[in-house]
Amino acid sequence: MNSIIKRNGFFIGLILGLIHILITCYLFFSQDPNAFTDLKIGMLKIFISILFGIIALLIVKHKMNNLIGFKDAFTSYFIVNFVSSILSFLFFFVLFNSFSSDVKRENIKKSMVEFQIKTMKQNNSSDIEIAKVRESFISFNPFSFIQGFNSTVKYLLRDSLIGLIVALIFRNQKVPL
Numbered sequence: 504m505n506s507i508i509k510r511n512g513f514f515i516g517l518i519l520g521l522i523h524i525l526i527t528c529y530l531f532f533s534q535d536p537n538a539f540t541d542l543k544i545g546m547l548k549i550f551i552s553i554l555f556g557i558i559a560l561l562i563v564k565h566k567m568n569n570l571i572g573f574k575d576a577f578t579s580y581f582i583v584n585f586v587s588s589i590l591s592f593l594f595f596f597v598l599f600n601s602f603s604s605d606v607k608r609e610n611i612k613k614s615m616v617e618f619q620i621k622t623m624k625q626n627n628s629s630d631i632e633i634a635k636v637r638e639s640f641i642s643f644n645p646f647s648f649i650q651g652f653n654s655t656v657k658y659l660l661r662d663s664l665i666g667l668i669v670a671l672i673f674r675n676q677k678v679p680l
Contacts, residue, residue: 516586536610576670
């Protein structure tokens with residue numbers, strides 16, 4: 504792997520991670536427990552991640568004399584999102600397990616359950632499916648290391664799929680895949 508890709512991806516990933524940490528701090532100190540399930544904030548975080556991934560890709564492309572293949576394009580995008588995801592996850596885990604009250608965690612968990620059920624109702628899920636989800640949320644702890652890590656991996660996979668599309672768009676046709 505090219506050192507330009509690694510350095511650039513790591514540096515921009517740190518910046519993106521810090522932005523995600525600032526958003527998490529804003530949500531944490533917000534008085535609204537529904538802030539963590541706010542669709543606008545979630546979409547903003549996705550948009551910022553895509554934007555920073557594209558910026559990293561374009562910087563690498565520029566430093567490589569405007570020649571970048573699919574693999575290098577995807578790698579630069581992926582490193583940015585990987586570093587950011589790890590930083591965000593570690594901060595979230597430490598913040599909620601060290602500085603958050605049980606009441607605050609329970610309110611956020613309740614908000615997450617309500618959001619999931621509301622989404623299922625909007626998608627015309629059956630009452631049986633909704634009851635199963637409601638039952639599964641009894642043991643759900645979004646603040647545990649395992650649950651947080653699982654969520655981080657799922658979001659990283661989502662970002663990787665987006666990264667594949669972005670790399671396909673920004674790669675040079677003359678450079679081999």
